[in-house]
Amino acid sequence: MKKISRASLLALFLAPVSMCSNNKNLETEYLFLAQECYEKEKIPTATVPDIQKLFSHAYKLCNDGKEEEALKIYQEILKHQPNSVEVLYNCAFILRKRGELVEAIPLYEKVLALKPTHPYVRMGLGQAYLALEDFEKGWDFFEDRCNNPRNDVKKFADYIRNNYDLTGKKLLLKIERGFDDTFMILRYAKLLKERGATIIIEAPKELMPILSLQNYIDRTFLVNTPPPEFDFATITLSLPWTFKTTEQTIPKQPYLVADQKLVAQWHEKLKSDTQFKIGIVWKGTNSAYAIPATLLASLAQLKDVSVYALQKDSAGELTAISPCGVKTFDTNFDVAHGPFMDSAAVMKNLDLVITVDTATAHLAGSLGIPVWTLLSYAPDWRWFTKREDCPWYPTMRLFRQRALGDWHDVITRVVTELEKTVHSKKVASVQPKATTDINTLFSQGIQLVEQGKIEDALNNFTYINEKYPRNTQVLYNIAGCYRRLGKLKDAAEQYNLVLALDQKNTDAAFGLALVRHTQGEMKQGWELFNLWRKDIDLLPKSPLQLIDKKVLIKVEWGLGDMINFIRYAQNIHELGAQVIVQSHKALVKLLTRCPYIDGVIPHGSPLPKTDFQVPLLYLPTLFQTDEKKVPNTVPYLTPDPQLEKYWCDKLATDANFKVGICWDMGHYDTNVAGWKRACPLENWHDILRTNNVSFYCLQKEQLDQLATLPADIKVHQFGTDFDTKNGGFMDSAAVMKQLDLVITVDTAIAHLAGALGVPTWVMLPYHTDYRWMRNRTDTPWYPTMKLFRSQTPDDWKPIIKNITKELKKLTHKK
Secondary structure (H helix, E strand, O other): OOOOOHHHHHHHHHOOHHHHHHOHHHHHHHHHHHHHHHHHOOOOOOOOOOHHHHHHHHHHHHHOOOHHHHHHHHHHHHHHOOOOHHHHHHHHHHHHHOOOHHHHHHHHHHHHHHOOOOOOHHHHHHHHHHHOOOHHHHHHHHHOOOOOOOHHHHHHHHHHHHOOOOOOOEEEEEOOOOHHHHHHHHHHHHHHHHOOOEEEEEEOHHHHHHHOOOOOOOEEEEOOOOOOOOOEEEEHHHHHHHOOOOOOOOOOOOOOOOOHHHHHHHHHHHOOOOOEEEEEEOOOOOHHHOOOHHHHHHHHHOOOEEEEEOOOOOHHHHHHHHHHOOEOOOOOOOOOOOOOHHHHHHHOOOOEEEEEOOHHHHHHHHHOOOEEEEEOOOOOHHHOOOOOEOOOOOOEEEEEOOOOOOHHHHHHHHHHHHHHHHHHHHHHHHOOOOOOOHHHHHHHHHHHHHOOOHHHHHHHHHHHHHHOOOOHHHHHHHHHHHHHOOOHHHHHHHHHHHHHHOOOOHHHHHHHHHHHHHOOOHHHHHHHHOOOOOOHHHOOOOHHHHOOOEEEEEOOOOHHHHHHHOOHHHHHHOOOOEEEEEEOHHHHHHHHOOOOOOEEEEOOOOOOOOOEEEEHHHHHHHOOOOHHHOOOOOOOOOOOHHHHHHHHHHHOOOOOEEEEEEOOOHHHOOOOOOOOOOOOHHHOHHHHOOOOEEEEEOOOOOHHHHHHOOOOOOEEOOOOOOOOOOOOOHHHHHHHOOOOEEEEEOOHHHHHHHHOOOOEEEEEOOOOOHHHOOOOOOOOOOOOEEEEEOOOOOOOHHHHHHHHHHHHHHHHHO
8 A cells, every 4th residue: 555654744734625636646645645544543344344445445436536436335334434534534525526515514524523633624614615605604614724723814814804904014915726716816915905005925936927917916926935024924715714705795896907018919919800709718727627628619610709729738639629610829828928918818809708617717707808617517616506607706607517527518508608699799789788798798897987987887787787687786886886976866776775685785885875975964874884894793882881991993094084083082082081092103193192192003013902992983983973063173183392383483484375285195096087186286387376375395295296397386395304204294284384275185184284273275076085075165074174176077177277266365365
């Protein structure tokens, strides 16, 4: 019998399950391990047939692919040795591979009861529960796949779950398992980036080119090389568990992009082909998922269809299918520009991708490409058991074997559906929107939203809803389009429809909260706003619970939010509570000056023991805030007296009307039409030419725009030490108290000026943040603030004209 070395055993113990299931050699070692452990049990053989020989024979059958025969022998052994851990496990393993998940789970659970330290049983249980769509049990068991506590992963998860705002945190994601898993899990990297984190990814060299295109990945480094400095680290396949992912909370929008230059190049090469273009892949690393190349290539015989082979490493097969009419690419494909680079660019020029379970399926899905995935009788856990759709990828459709090994039936169904789809496209070319290819329309709708073409996106989603009503994803996107268009009543109606169908849809509740806020319905808005919190039951329900307690206010979201809502610390202080604030590092010195705050802790530092931890944006809910109850006494922030005197002396010689300006919010801004907050300095010329006014730059980024100003316009700057030597916002606060007015776009500068009680004019885009409501020129949050609103998307001219006129009036009076 083959013996396994200690090193091999350790490597196998640490190997991910996909290695065991996708690599025949490793699978052989896996079964030898089970056999060896079984022999060590020293089973008496006097009263039963030679069980050791039966075990060896079952192993050989399983290794030869005769799993049903092997299972019968293992079950026979169990009649004599019902508590044999390795036989029970091998039975469960075979049943799971055969798709008999309900039957496998009790065996796994018995193994777990007999041997809690078994290295694979939790992983097997996790995959079984996930395949049955029991996410809660599935992720918990799957997280124990190495039977290793992995403290770094737990520390990462605890921090992510308890801190929404990740600004300034460097997160290291270590890639686990194959390319397919990586493409699938990258959606969580984008989610973390949207919360302010710096994303660092450890990856193999094959993925470096395509990862470098993703703007939410800040840095990559090769596997087995020293990592850069980071704050928290985790393994990529632990991210669904970290986020406690359910079907409803899977991030579903496309999150990978292709190289746009390559997309354009392939468009030029393929544009002469006016037929329905399909990319095909017939095999990956797991032979159990492969389909005969000639069988899939037969699709090229269909009318009005062009088939392109996206398959690699199959030179012989590519030659064999050429007579079928399948088009192939040269040997530089995915080589000259790097792995997956040409594939992604070509996919963006295809109508459909048809593939077996490979990395190609995940790449197409993550790009938002329509993709049909052909699955074996007992596929991987992520495809579940009976579904034809895929919660991971809205543009994916699943075609399953109905009988073990029967690909002919799968292809027959694919041909039938493909003929319908091709016909639909031909009809659509004559009659726009007469298409049943809903996945394509959904993907197009998402892309249109990202491009800022909201009306077109709304048309797409509305058409889908007419054909397939009551789909919560579609209704949610319709609501989002209405909100972006400023049609708040329609948006609220759609969000309510989503919640009627799915009461736990926190995304819809959050969207409805933003609508209610914008409509001025603050109290209802705040109640809905906090429904997404998983720890809502642990938070105080009444301010009275905070009397004489030690309370930690936890940082959330951006600098502007902290400045805006820290006002509630006064309310807590007035209850006799000790108030500790966790803050962005940039605001620590400023907040330390507040007499109602007893201590300030930089974000990322250890937290003290307190009676309550209250998230910042929960405070308006706690104090039942409506417009009349907004604590709007200003100033509630104050500058350092010494800095205030310093800047008073510096600016004393300027007898003009002094105005501070800020025109850009930096990299946090959006490109969606009508929502972009930045007003480039080139638009400000009329304002900056106002007589008897001195303008001072409060801007930290985009300072290169100052160099483009005409020679007759002057804007004063404060130098590189400004807000750095004395601490974040410390100079800004002191300078603002010496100014007559601050004119700014919607940034932290606007909130700081308002909190200091400085006269402030805020320039708002056509679509504004929820807190500014609608059609108002004032705001209940800041009594000294005036709002100037755009009346059409991305048109700042009327605002500039109005501000110039108002500024002249103001300076004339002075």
